[in-house]
Amino acid sequence: MDADRLDLDLTAQEPLPPAAVDAVLGLLASGKLHRYGETGAKPSEASQLEAEFAQSLGVPYCVALNSCGSAMFVALRASGVQPGDAVLSNCFTLAPVPGAIAHAGAHPVLVDVTEDYTIDLDDLERKIAASGARTLLLSHMRGHVCDMARLSRLCEAAGVRVVEDCAHTMGADWAGKPTGTWGLAGCFSLQSYKHANSGEGGLLVTADADLAARAILMSGSYMLYASHLARPDEAVFERWKYRTPNFSLRMSNLAAAAARPQFGAALADRCRRWNERYRWLSTALAGVPHLRLPVRPAEEGFVASSLQFSLVGLDPDACRAVIAACSARGVHIKWFGAAEPAGFTSAWQHWRFFPDQQRLPNAERVLAGLCDLRLPLTLTPADCNAIAEVVRDSIQRHSPR
Known part of the structure; x- marks a missing residue:
């Protein structure tokens, strides 16, 4: 090997914690890999993960999905984005973000980037006025967090809903307030290379009961939504259960079991x-x-x-x-x-x-x-x-x- 060449693997992952390995092996032995059980089921790994993650952020609701991209799509749809709508978004992000907008049938209005890799808030203000868009899918790209206090004031004054892409900011905050809790919903990643590794997975958090109920139904709960621990009351589901599509994007117990010991x-x-x-x-x-x-x-x-x-x-x-x-x-x-x-x-x-x-x-x-x-x-x-x-x-x- 060339003496000047470094022998480093910049994609190296740490081993999963022993508790995660034990939980995964126990599930494999049981065969109970699907998050829902129809009779006499105990709280599933996925449901416990939702409750624990919601509690860690101080929010009431969390929905576990099969990827952060799915979480963003569901958050957009559940927040009211319709096919043909304009959705504001950073131009500096990765393909799952525009992919979530496309999945929702909407089209992006891209916002410029600053020298420090965050969304350009002056350009955002211009684009809100010019486009009439009323949703911002804000990507904290590669963990760079903009002035969230200013962004929140700007969007609130214009009536713009904010969905946060927190794929790179699990554990991060602005002025002490965690990312994912500034907007209407926050979407986190459990993909390898992120802050918790289950191979793939997404977590959607929100304090909005209607968005949470719609997201649970969209994720693929069928009529088993009562088994969710971090969910709204039954009355909220009654508003939505007959008119919300099932997109079958839920997280498996296997991914949840791998992830749970990686928090706290x-x-x-x-x-x-x-x-x-x-x-x-x-x-x-x-x-x-x-x-x-x-x-x-x-x-x-x-x-x-x-x-x-x-x-x-x-x-x-x-x-x-x-x-x-x-x-x-x-x-x-x-x-x-x-x-x-x-x-x-x-x-x-x-x-x-x-x-x-x-x-x-x-x-x-x-x-x-x-x-x-x-x-x-x-x-x-x-x-x-x-x-x-x-x-x-x-x-x-x-x-x-």
């Missing part, structure tokens, strides 16, 4: 360790020419399972060469400026299942140099210094002389 103190510890690694790497990258790190406000209680930086003052060919040079030395960086989507990474120009969007000049510039690195919890301070050295050398070799 275990989640807090992982959040602490992720931020520790973010500080190690961001400190090592600070001051590298042609590299800009985002400014994170004091109010942003972020959880950094990844790190983003911008290549500035480099043309697309130089950016491409930097990414390739890093990859050749074992540091695999996702680049949002690539002409073609790759892996999990795409940009709004790639979502051609929607009509042409308006120009987003700031986003074109910001995303052209935007780079993204996962932060596995296996990283050591020495690893972070070595990654930074590879990035520094690669930029130096391909920057203007």
